[in-house]
Amino acid sequence: xxxxxxxxxxxxxxxxxxxxxxxxxxxxxxxxxxxxxxxxxxxxxxxxxxxxxxxxxxxxxxxxxxxxxxxxxxxxxxxxxxxxxxxxxxxxxxxxxxxxxxxxxxxxxxxxxxxxxxxxxxxxxxxxxxxxxxxxxxxxxxxxxxxxxx
Numbered sequence: 001x002x003x004x005x006x007x008x009x010x011x012x013x014x015x016x017x018x019x020x021x022x023x024x025x026x027x028x029x030x031x032x033x034x035x036x037x038x039x040x041x042x043x044x045x046x047x048x049x050x051x052x053x054x055x056x057x058x059x060x061x062x063x064x065x066x067x068x069x070x071x072x073x074x075x076x077x078x079x080x081x082x083x084x085x086x087x088x089x090x091x092x093x094x095x096x097x098x099x100x101x102x103x104x105x106x107x108x109x110x111x112x113x114x115x116x117x118x119x120x121x122x123x124x125x126x127x128x129x130x131x132x133x134x135x136x137x138x139x140x141x142x143x144x145x146x147x148x149x150x
Contacts, residue, residue: 001102002126005134006031010098014091016141023091030095034058034103054117058100059110067093106130 001009010031015024037057056062067090074086103109106125108117123129 001099001106001130001134003032003035005130006035006099006102009102009134009137010095012138012141013098014094016145023087026088026091027095027098030063030092031099031102033092033096034099054103054107054109056110056114058103059114060097060100061114063093063096063100066090067097105133 007028011024011028014027015021018024034057038053038055070086070089070093074083074090100109104119105122106119107121108119110116111118123133
């Protein structure tokens with residue numbers, strides 16, 4: 001999925017769930033994290049980058065661990081007052097997890113281990129179908145929000 005669609009889909013989904021623009025912004029930043037960790041495909045050998053793409057940086061276990069740590073320290077145990085930092089970490093992790101789920105709709109991503117990938121190929125990245133898929137998610141969130149009366 002293209003970065004713009006990661007931003008739109010993640011942002012709309014999180015805003016629909018939270019009605020909070022700051023949490024939405026944290027998750028949208030987190031939605032860039034898995035690809036940013038891989039580096040820029042234009043900065044060097046594209047094929048070397050491509051062979052690493054959707055590898056360890058797209059392994060959900062890493063972001064589930066970040067989410068768990070953020071939620072744990074956000075409780076204020078061990079004399080640590082996590083507060084806002086825990087919220088930022090949690091929503092960064094949520095954004096990254098949504099990124100991985102979104103990528104799984106157009107290719108394969110690691111699931112149980114970082115070396116074995118699973119996913120669907122519903123559309124090609126950058127295709128008209130990708131944008132239609134993103135629009136469908138946005139409309140679904142909008143209708144869901146309207147039905148819920150929020």
